[in-house]
Amino acid sequence: MARRETPEINAGSMADIAFLLLIFFLVTTTMDVDSGIARKLPEKPPPGYVPPILKEKNVFEVNINRNNQFLVEGEYMNIDQIKEAAKKFINNGGGTNEDGEECTWCTGERDPRSSDHPSKAIISIQSDRATNYGPFIAVQNELEAAYTELRNELGLKLYGKTFTALVKDLQNDKKNEELKEKIENIKNKYPQIISEAEPTQ
Amino acid sequence: MSKFRKNKKGLPAISTASLPDIVFMLLFFFMVSTTMRETDLLIKKPLLPSANEVKKLEQKSLVSTIYVGKAKDSKYGAGDKIQLNDKLSTVKDVRAFIYSERAKHNEDEVPYMTVSIKADVNSYVGTVTDIKAELREINALKISYSSKRGNIKDNF
Known part of the structure; x- marks a missing residue:
């Protein structure tokens, strides 16, 4: 007798099985990437810590009331004016930093009534407890944008590349020390100092 | 019967043998690019700012x-x-x-x-x-x- 050949396994239903798996994954997974505005909270002050006394001209005050209106440096403002005002304040360079050095890279007006130096310029956000979260984020975003724009300008001037582009380059080439140094340099020249005051009740 | 066959020769069936491969490719794409839903939301899905x-x-x-x-x-x-x-x-x-x-x-x-x-x-x-x-x-x-x-x- 001739040997019987082993019958072939029918692969016709393979597609059905794969479709079933596919649909399962489509249903149970999500595709959203988590993105957001990154912030670092200040550390808890040690007991008995006395906060340093700041000159009023070095503080850029942003108040948000419960009707989601903004008061910036005592002036009523719209959301799209905040960025320019913040940039002007940070970039002013009217005086010297702690070591008595002038801000050589500032392109601002050097008004003695505004901030002394980017490393001394502090932005303070105070909101009401009943402020909506959306406008609060909008302000955070505008202030972040102010710093980014200033850093971009400085990056273009020093290295011919914007700060954002440098950071992107670093992501593709994480071990590049030279790039890291450049980014740190720009960050140190425009340090981001944003403080959030206790909200009003 | 032979006549019947001759007529059919004109349109050969499209092979579906590669269909599983295509579907598997899609499957792997979704497996890699998505994440498992971890928690059931008890709050209304937040409308992010x-x-x-x-x-x-x-x-x-x-x-x-x-x-x-x-x-x-x-x-x-x-x-x-x-x-x-x-x-x-x-x-x-x-x-x-x-x-x-x-x-x-x-x-x-x-x-x-x-x-x-x-x-x-x-x-x-x-x-x-x-x-x-x-x-x-x-x-x-x-x-x-x-x-x-x-x-x-x-x-x-």
Whole structure:
């Protein structure tokens, strides 16, 4: 007798099985990437810590009331004016930093009534407890944008590349020390100092 | 019979042998590019605020998420609710939540852990401030205000 050949396994239903798996994954997974505005909270002050006394001209005050209106440096403002005002304040360079050095890279007006130096310029956000979260984020975003724009300008001037582009380059080439140094340099020249005051009740 | 066959020769059937391959390819694409849905939301899906200075959160395993929004079920009452893991909680539970998240990781990874606050556009800053105060107490200082890319005008 001739040997019987082993019958072939029918692969016709393979597609059905794969479709079933596919649909399962489509249903149970999500595709959203988590993105957001990154912030670092200040550390808890040690007991008995006395906060340093700041000159009023070095503080850029942003108040948000419960009707989601903004008061910036005592002036009523719209959301799209905040960025320019913040940039002007940070970039002013009217005086010297702690070591008595002038801000050589500032392109601002050097008004003695505004901030002394980017490393001394502090932005303070105070909101009401009943402020909506959306406008609060909008302000955070505008202030972040102010710093980014200033850093971009400085990056273009020093290295011919914007700060954002440098950071992107670093992501593709994480071990590049030279790039890291450049980014740190720009960050140190425009340090981001944003403080959030206790909200009003 | 032979006549019948001759007529059919004109249109050969399209081979479906590669169909499983195509489907598997799709399957792998989805498996790689998506993440498992971890928690069932007990609050209404937060409508995230829009911003254009957003940064992507890297290393998902190091991110713990706190949801803030209105409860789906009216029995929990109106007002902003905080959801940690699978249940609605109060601000006081935030500490325990962060400690349990930290326990899942090595000690040297703890400084890189980020807390992502997913709050609804219409929730109140007060709730978020309370959470931040708790986080500060236990030194969980890296936070991210979760927001989607868009025009900030949408936040009003």
